[in-house]
Amino acid sequence: MSTILVTGADLAPQALALLTAFEIVYAGKTPSDNDLIALCRAHNPVAIIVRYGKVGAAVMDAAPALRVISKHGSGTDTIDKIAAKARGIEVVAALGANAAAVAEQALALMLACAKSVVTLDTRMHAGHWDKPTHKSLELGGRTVGLVGLGAIGLRFAKMADALGMRVIGFDPFAKNLPDYVQSVDMDTIWRESDVVSLHCPLTDENRGLLNERTLAQCKRGVIVVNTARGGLIDEAALLIAVKSGQVSAAGLDSFAVEPMMAGHPFQGERNFVLSPHIGGVSSDAYVNMGVGAARNVLQVLALTPADIGAT
Known part of the structure; x- marks a missing residue:
């Protein structure tokens, strides 16, 4: 019986239910490179389903039978795709499987920033009543700039449009955009957005996309939302921008180094709303991503559930 390694628990x-013809081996919640290498040597999997850790x-070299690496989600930056291609191993992702969950997290972070939800909650629990002095930001009529217009970005765009926001976006690969999304260049994103929300994959070309230079081009008081990848942001530059008021608030679900360790500069800072990269972690997305990853494995191995039942 062939083996599939899952880099998760x-x-x-x-x-x-789709993978009953395979032996499933779990690497645990926090697998290291050495853990994965040892498991590959012991089981020689034909497929790896990637939830946590890097591949x-x-x-890959520890698993000579490996034919496919299937991401449990949409982001494949934790997989060395160049190494995989050189070895004839296909890399696939469950595109769109967690789009609703991530888009909703982006909306929650944007609203939390605009309405000071976390700060006011903390103050209320401490016995304060800030109604006479507080003013929140009204998002209707404001402009949100989206970097990335794939399944997640477009879903978030629809939510922002429903709030009465003007939606502009940059994505060189996007086609047939809905009429409520205006395609613009990156300079326009920085210059005109009241909220900048990142929804693109991390690549060598866009690493540190939001940095000292681009943050300075934004409107003073811009809100930054990131539910994509932490490497898209120069975190030191963002911290300075928030402290100076150039960025009024940042809602972040992903970080340059994960998990975030104690003592990170964002911790304890006002005007940062943080969540532990759980945008795509909902009960529905968990099923959708798992099923999508499993189906991708079967497709690459040229097997269907019916074929498996006959073997």
């Missing part, structure tokens, strides 16, 4: 039952060349 579990997989949705609906996904497992590099050394892991």
